[in-house]
Amino acid sequence: xxxxxxxxxxxxxxxxxxxxxxxxxxxxxxxxxxxxxxxxxxxxxxxxxxxxxxxxxxxxxxxxxxxxxxxxxxxxxxxxxxxxxxxxxxxxxxxxxxxxxxxxxxxxxxxxxxxxxxxxxxxxxxxxxxxxxxxxxxxxxxxxxxxxxxxxxxxxxxxxxxxxxxxxxxxxxxxxxxxxxxxxxxxxxxxxxxxxxxxxxxxxxxxxxxxxxxxxxxxxxxxxxxxxxxxxxxxxxxxxxxxxxxxxxxxxxxxxxxxxxxxxxxxxxxxxxxxxxxxxxxxxxxxxxxxxxxxxxxxxxxxxxxxxxxxxxxxxxxxxxxxxxxxxxxxxxxxxxxxxxxxxxxxxxxxxxxxxxxxxxxxxxxxxxxxxxxxxxxxxxxxxxxxxxxxxxxxxxxxxxxxxxxxxxxxxxxxxxxxxxxxxxxxxxxxxxxxxxxxxxxxxxxxxxxxxxxxxxxxxxxxxxxxxxxxxxxxxxxxxxxxxxxxxxxxxx
Numbered sequence: 001x002x003x004x005x006x007x008x009x010x011x012x013x014x015x016x017x018x019x020x021x022x023x024x025x026x027x028x029x030x031x032x033x034x035x036x037x038x039x040x041x042x043x044x045x046x047x048x049x050x051x052x053x054x055x056x057x058x059x060x061x062x063x064x065x066x067x068x069x070x071x072x073x074x075x076x077x078x079x080x081x082x083x084x085x086x087x088x089x090x091x092x093x094x095x096x097x098x099x100x101x102x103x104x105x106x107x108x109x110x111x112x113x114x115x116x117x118x119x120x121x122x123x124x125x126x127x128x129x130x131x132x133x134x135x136x137x138x139x140x141x142x143x144x145x146x147x148x149x150x151x152x153x154x155x156x157x158x159x160x161x162x163x164x165x166x167x168x169x170x171x172x173x174x175x176x177x178x179x180x181x182x183x184x185x186x187x188x189x190x191x192x193x194x195x196x197x198x199x200x201x202x203x204x205x206x207x208x209x210x211x212x213x214x215x216x217x218x219x220x221x222x223x224x225x226x227x228x229x230x231x232x233x234x235x236x237x238x239x240x241x242x243x244x245x246x247x248x249x250x251x252x253x254x255x256x257x258x259x260x261x262x263x264x265x266x267x268x269x270x271x272x273x274x275x276x277x278x279x280x281x282x283x284x285x286x287x288x289x290x291x292x293x294x295x296x297x298x299x300x301x302x303x304x305x306x307x308x309x310x311x312x313x314x315x316x317x318x319x320x321x322x323x324x325x326x327x328x329x330x331x332x333x334x335x336x337x338x339x340x341x342x343x344x345x346x347x348x349x350x351x352x353x354x355x356x357x358x359x360x361x362x363x364x365x366x367x368x369x370x371x372x373x374x375x376x377x378x379x380x381x382x383x384x385x386x387x388x389x390x391x392x393x394x395x396x397x398x399x400x401x402x403x404x405x406x407x408x409x410x411x412x413x414x415x416x417x418x419x420x421x422x423x424x425x426x427x428x429x430x431x432x433x434x435x436x437x438x439x440x441x442x443x444x445x446x447x448x449x450x451x452x453x454x455x456x457x458x459x460x461x462x463x464x465x466x467x468x469x470x471x472x473x474x475x476x477x478x479x480x481x482x483x484x485x486x487x488x489x490x491x492x493x
Contacts, residue, residue, distance in 0.1 A: 001070065001071060001072065001073040001448075001450075002020065002021035002071065002073060002450055003018055003019065003020055003021070003026070003067050003071050003072045003073065004018075004019045004072065004073060004074055004075075004076060004441045004444050004445045004448070004450060004451070005017075005018055005019075005058065005061070005062075005072050005074075005075045005076070005228075005232070005441075006018075006019065006075075006076045006077075006078065006437035006438070006440050006441040006444075007054055007057075007058065007075060007076070007077045007078070007079075007167065007440075008078050008079075008240070008434075008436055008437045008440075009050060009054055009077070009078070009079045009080060009163050009164075009167060010079075010080050010240065010261065010262070011080045011083075011100065011101070011102070011261070011262045012032055012033075012035065012262060012309075013030050013031060013032040013033065013053075014030070014031055014033065014050065014053040014054045014056075014057050015028065015029065015030040015031075015057055015437070016028070016029050016030075016054070016057040016058045016060070016061040017061070017434060017437040017441070018061050018062070018065055018067060018072075019437075019438070019441045019445070021450060023438065023441065023442070023445070023451060023460065025432070025434065026065055026067070027061045027064050027065035027067070028061060029056075029057040029058075029060035029061040029064065030057060031053045031056055031057050031060075033045070033046075033049040033050070033053045034046070034049060035100075036097060039105070041103070041104035041105060041107070041344060041345075041353075042103055042104070042105050043099075043100040043102045043103045043344070044097035044098060044099060044100060044103070045083065045097060045098040045100055046097055046098070047085050047087070047094040047097065047098050047166060048094075050098065050163060050166065050167070051166065051167065051170045054167055055170075055227060058227075058228055059228060062228060062229075068229060068230065069228045069229040069230030069231070069232055070230050072228075072232050073233075073444075073445065073448040073449075073450045074232065074233050074234070074235035074236065074444035074445065074447065074448040074450070075171075075225065075232055075233070075234045075235065075236075075444060076234075076235065076236035076237070076238075076437075076439075076440030076441050076442075076443050076444035076445075077164050077167055077168065077222075077234065077236070077237045077440060078164075078237075078238055078239065078240050078243035078436050078437065078439065078440040079162065079163040079164045079167070079183070079239060079240060080100070080101060080163055080240060081101060081162060081163075081182075081183060081186045081239040081240060081241065082101035082133055082134055082135050082138075082162065082186050082187070083098050083099065083100045083101050083135075083162060083163050084098060084099045084135045084138035084139050084142065084160070084162065085098045085160070085161055085162070085163070085165075085166045086139065086142050086143075086146075086149065086153075086158055086159065086160050086211070087158070087159055087161075087166070087169075088157060088158060088159075089156065089157055089158065089159050089174075090157065092169065092170070092174055095142070095146050095149060095158065096142050096145075096146055098163070098166075099138040099141065099142065101133060102262075102263075102302060102344045103132065103138065103344075104132045104344055104345055104353045105132065105138075105141060106132040106137035106138060106140070106141050107132050107345075107353040107354060109137055109140070109141075110130045110131055110132050110137055110353065113130050113137075114130050118130065118204065121200065121201075121204075122188065122201060122204075123276075125191045125192070125193070125198050125200065125201060126185070126188050126189075126190060126191065126192060126198065126201065127185065127192045127274060127276075127282055127283030127284055128186075128188050128282055128283075128284075129280065129282070129351055130188075131351055131353065132345075132353050133300065133302075133347070134186060134187060134188035135162060135186065135187035135188060135189070136187055136188035136189050136201065136205050136207065137188070137205065139160055139187075139189075139205070139207055140205045140206065140207060143206070143207065150206065150208065153207075153208040153210060153211045154208045154210060155210075156210045156211075158211050159177055159211050159213070160207075160211045160212055160213070161177070161179065161213050162179060162183045162186070162187065162239075164179055164180065164183050164237050164239070165177065165178065165179045165183070165213045168222050168223060168234060168237070171223070171225035171227060171234060172222075172223035172224065172225055172234070173225075173226075173227075175223055176214075176222055176223035176234075177213045177214060178213050178214040178215070178216050178222055178223075179213040179214070179215065179216070179237070180215075180216050180217065180218050180220065180237040180238060180239075180288070181195065181215065181216075181217065181218065181285045181287075181288035181293060182218060182237075182238045182239040182242035182243075182284075182285050182286070182287060182288070183237070183238075183239045184197075184213075184215055184285075185284050185285040186239060186284070188201065189201050189202055189205070189207065189212065190215075192274060192283065192284070192285055192293070192295070193274065195215070195288075195291075195293065196215065197209055197212050197215070216237070217288050217289055217290065217291060218236060218237060218238045218242075218246075218287050218288055218289060218443050219235065219236050219289055219443040219444070219446055219447040220235070220236075220237070220447070221233065221234075221235065222234035222235065222237055233448070234444075235443065235444040235447040235448055236440045236441070236442075236443025236444035236445075236446075236447060237440065237443070238287060238439060238440050238443060240259070240261070240265075240436050241259055241265040241267055241298065241436075242267070242284075242285070242286055242287055242296075242439070243435075243436045243437075243439035243440045243443075244257060244259040244265075244267075244406055244407070244435045244436045244439055245257050245267045245269070245286050245287065245296065245439065246287055246435075246438075246439030246440070246442060246443065247406070247432075247434075247435030247436060247437070247438035247439030247442070248404045248406060248430065248435050248439075248461070249457060249458040249460075249461040250267070250269050250286075250404065251269070251294075251454055251458055252269060253269050253270055253271035254268070254269065254394070254401060255268075255269045255401070255404070256268045256269070256387075256390070256401050256402070256403050256404065257403070257404040257405070257406065257435075258383055258386075258403055258404070258405050258406075259405075259406050259407040259435070259436065260304050260305060260379065260405065260406070260407035260408060260409035260410050260415075261304065261305050261407045261408060261409075261436075262303075262304065262305050262306045262309075263300065263301050263302050263303060263304050263305075263306065263347070264300075264301035264304035264379060264382060264383060264386075264407075264409075265298060265299070265300050265301070266298065266299045266383065266386045266387065266390070266403075267284070267286060267296040267297070267298050268296055268297045268298075268390050268394055269286055269294065269295075269296050270295050270296055270297055270394065271294060271295065272292070272293075272294060272295070273295065274295040275295065275297055275393060275394065277297060277389070277393045278392070278393060279349050279388075279389035279390075279392050279393050280348055280349040280350070280351055280389065281297045281298060281299050281348055281349060281386070281389050281390065281393060282297070282298040282299070282300065282348070283295060283296075283297060283298075284296050284297075284298045297390055297393055297394060298348075299347070299348040299349065299385070299386030299387075299389060299390065300347040300348050301347050301348070301379075301382045301383070301386065302342075302343070302344050302345065302346070302347045303341040303342070303343050303344065303357075303378075304379045304382070304407075304409060305321070305407070305408050305409050306341070306343070307339070307341040307343075307375045307378060307379070308321045308324055308375060308376075308409070309321070310341070310343065310375075311324065311371065311372060311375055315371070317368040317371060317372065318368075318372070321408070322412075323372075324372040324375065324376055324412070325376075325412045325413070325414045325415070327368060327369040327372035327373065328369070328372050328373040328376050328414050328415075329414055330369050331369040331370045331372065331373040332365060332369070332370060335361065335363060335365065335366060335370050336361050336479075336482060337359065337360070337361045337362060337366055337370045337371065337373070337374040338359070338360045338361055338374060338377070338378075338381075338482055338483060338486040339357070339358075339359045339360075339371070339374035339375055339377075339378045340357055340358050340359075340360075340378065340486050340487055340490045341357050341375070341378050342355040342356055342357045342358070342490060343356070343357050346487070346491070348385070348386055348389065349385055349386070349389045350385075350487070350491065352491055355490055355491050356490075356493075357490070358486070358489070358490040358493065359371075359374065360486045360489070376409075376412065376414065376415045376418065377418055377422075377479075379409060379415060379419070380415070380418045380419045380421075380422040380423070381422060381479075381480065381483040383403075383419060383422075383423060384422050384423045384480060384483075387403070387423055387425070401425065402425065402426045402427070402428050403419075403423065403425055403426070403427050403428070404428050404429075404430065405419070405427055405428070405429050406429070406430065406433045406434075406435040406436070407433070407436075410429050410433055411433065413465075413467075416429060416465075416467045417467050417470070419467070420467040420468060420469045420470070421469050421470055421471035421476060422471070422476060422479060422480060423469075424469050424473075424476060425469065426466055426467065426468050426469070427466070427467040428463055428465075428466050428467075429463070429464045429465050429466075429467070430461060430462060430463060430464055431462040431463070431464045432462075433464075442457050
């Protein structure tokens with residue numbers, strides 16, 4: 001029993017990655033599933049798609065590698081965060097589609113809530129701001145709009161969970177209804193200082209606490225599954241961005257990572273003390289081990305890799321995401337096209353759920369190559385927004401801390417070089433860019449006794465390539481100023 005199975009349930013696909021005793025990937029399976037857009041700004045998933053695609057990829061990776069369930073010491077689960085599900089305790093049947101983290105249907109409620117002066121209370125307890133992004137108002141919406149749901153929840157008939165909880169419930173055959181601290185802290189229902197569900201916030205949202213899952217550490221006992229041909233313990237759970245923080249071995253205060261998937265999420269480790277942001281960042285739990293939380297400042301960008309997906313699926317300009325690097329390299333450098341990809345609003349540090357996307361600087365000569373370049377550059381500009389806010393909030397060491405990157409877009413050398421150029425900071429890409437899966441694999445493997453402790457794990461982190469800033473200061477600041485003007489124009493439109 002020397003292998004660890006990592007489940008990575010994401011926004012557009014489910015993956016299963018099998019690691020050996022040396023923490024090397026020996027097999028992977030992935031499956032995309034449908035996205036549902038029932039109204040403008042609404043995004044949903046069929047809960048059965050989340051579960052069944054996860055089950056299929058787990059079985060597929062075991063079949064491909066020939067590793068039986070008896071050879072797996074534990075399972076780690078990482079997941080898209082904030083996505084909200086409610087199901088029946090007795091049958092396990094969902095009462096509504098999962099409302100995805102990108103969904104903005106509760107924007108009007110959040111605006112009214114802020115105008116009533118409630119944000120100070122919410123932020124003080126949860127470290128979050130009032131925004132449709134988080135699970136709390138999504139859960140309230142389901143309870144408000146599904147007949148009889150709130151009364152059934154009060155009777156204990158309905159259960160709430162983020163995707164990790166939903167998967168644990170199904171993997172254990174309904175025996176375990178639990179989550180970990182990193183997922184709980186993204187619900188807007190969790191007191192990050194007390195380490196428990198907040199009766200105050202639940203009362204404000206009229207959420208019955210009877211439906212909330214049990215709270216556990218990231219490395220903990222989450223039950224046993226027998227759906228893969230034998231009993232396997234579930235030993236590690238972390239939301240995707242916290243899992244990537246672990247996978248990047250960002251264990252020391254001041255260490256910084258940024259993950260480029262559907263969105264982009266930067267986390268700065270602040271140690272045992274939660275830092276209250278004055279620049280519209282989030283205070284969150286980076287990880288919790290042995291009952292002790294480590295905190296982080298987080299900046300969230302809603303659209304990163306999704307802008308490349310839009311070039312492919314929305315505009316038909318590319319067939320594969322990998323084409324964008326060559327197109328950017330071949331684009332006209334004299335054209336300064338700026339794309340603000342606010343398809344579902346803007347995240348940190350703006351938190352403008354009503355903003356929508358725009359493109360500036362188009363001429364008759366603008367073509368697909370320039371659009372591809374603008375799309376990739378938008379990710380760098382948005383990341384700098386986050387880093388500027390972090391530098392203002394965090395009084396730790398260094399004004400230009402090295403940024404450790406991972407996720408699909410980190411494979412693009414052009415994009416990572418632009419990121420280093422526009423932020424003026426070095427960018428390090430590790431040998432293993434599957435850091436999200438690696439993070440929860442380490443949690444499960446450490447608890448199972450297969451993998452080393454924190455220090456031993458950190459010592460194994462290896463650099464693939466470092467990108468140093470090459471852009472001159474004047475060009476960097478002119479580009480960033482143009483981005484700022486574009487964002488301001490988009491928000492005022």
